Amino acid sequence: MIKYLSAVELHGLVPEDAYFYDLPPVRYLREKNRMVFESPVTFFVGENGTGKSTLLEAIALCCGFNPEGGSKHFRFSTENTHSTLGEYLTPVRKAYFKDGFFLRAESFYNMATYLERLEEDDPCALESYGGRSLHKQSHGESFLALVQNRFGGNGLYLLDEPESALSPSRLLVLLTELRRLTSAGSQFIISTHSPILMAFPNAEVFLFQESGLRVADYRETEHFRLTKQFLNNPEQMLHYLFSIEDTPEEKFVP
Numbered sequence: 001m002i003k004y005l006s007a008v009e010l011h012g013l014v015p016e017d018a019y020f021y022d023l024p025p026v027r028y029l030r031e032k033n034r035m036v037f038e039s040p041v042t043f044f045v046g047e048n049g050t051g052k053s054t055l056l057e058a059i060a061l062c063c064g065f066n067p068e069g070g071s072k073h074f075r076f077s078t079e080n081t082h083s084t085l086g087e088y089l090t091p092v093r094k095a096y097f098k099d100g101f102f103l104r105a106e107s108f109y110n111m112a113t114y115l116e117r118l119e120e121d122d123p124c125a126l127e128s129y130g131g132r133s134l135h136k137q138s139h140g141e142s143f144l145a146l147v148q149n150r151f152g153g154n155g156l157y158l159l160d161e162p163e164s165a166l167s168p169s170r171l172l173v174l175l176t177e178l179r180r181l182t183s184a185g186s187q188f189i190i191s192t193h194s195p196i197l198m199a200f201p202n203a204e205v206f207l208f209q210e211s212g213l214r215v216a217d218y219r220e221t222e223h224f225r226l227t228k229q230f231l232n233n234p235e236q237m238l239h240y241l242f243s244i245e246d247t248p249e250e251k252f253v254p
């Protein structure tokens with residue numbers, strides 16, 4: 001059952017000259033006026049450039065997170081690359097969440113720097129992040145330290161491609177963390193390209209396609225099908241790939 005964010009609604013007129021005006025999720029919102037979340041874990045899945053991060057950042061912004069990443073209390077800003085789509089979204093909340101975190105793909109490094117600065121004033125600042133500077137751990141180690149120490153449950157967590165830091169075995173650990181945190185009343189919205197992650201039980205997958213947005217079974221996604229096809233017979237797939245005279249993208253990217 002959804003505890004925190006049951007939907008986001010579009011209000012006002014999105015300017016036609018905004019870069020996101022015609023992206024699939026914005027077309028979907030302009031048409032339906034709202035996007036409803038029905039499962040504690042929602043995945044945004046789709047081809048590169050279909051607007052997953054744009055929508056996730058907009059959801060973060062409208063829920064009061066620092067648009068560049070972190071918790072609600074984080075106030076750091078570097079390049080202001082986030083879009084203004086969030087200003088046109090209204091969150092439909094069931095309850096206020098106690099804990100929350102927005103992991104933006106581009107700004108994990110800046111967030112770690114921000115935490116180190118906080119520690120200069122407050123030596124305990126890193127305690128809830130596992131006690132070790134995130135900069136002094138590898139990308140995957142620091143990401144899991146964040147999830148395992150900082151994410152406490154009863155929270156709303158927005159993650160953009162969390163798999164990018166993780167080895168396959170650590171990705172399985174992340175699945176167990178998702179289970180721990182959803183059992184403790186948390187809600188996740190995750191943009192991902194990982195067919196392993198999107199297999200989380202009873203998750204809802206929003207498939208982002210140029211033709212539009214729809215809810216799908218994760219096994220329908222190209223991510224799942226192509227990875228399965230490759231792993232079933234890598235040699236055959238490579239043979240096929242290298243025998244294509246035209247650019248491979250034309251064969252594999254819709």
Ligand SMILES: Nc1ncnc2c1ncn2[C@@H]1O[C@H](COP(=O)(O)OP(=O)(O)OP(=O)(O)O)[C@@H](O)[C@H]1O
Pocket residue numbers: 019023046047048049050051052053054055081082083
């Ligand atoms: N600040 C910006 N200004 C102009 N265009 C942008 C901006 N940010 C993103 N875009 C464009 O909007 C489109 C959607 O970008 P977005 O980052 O949301 O895609 P995505 O679905 O998250 O892709 P990926 O899977 O590669 O992370 C892309 O074509 C991108 O080039």
Ligand SMILES: [Mg+2]
Pocket residue numbers: 052053054105160191
């Ligand atoms: Mg993205």
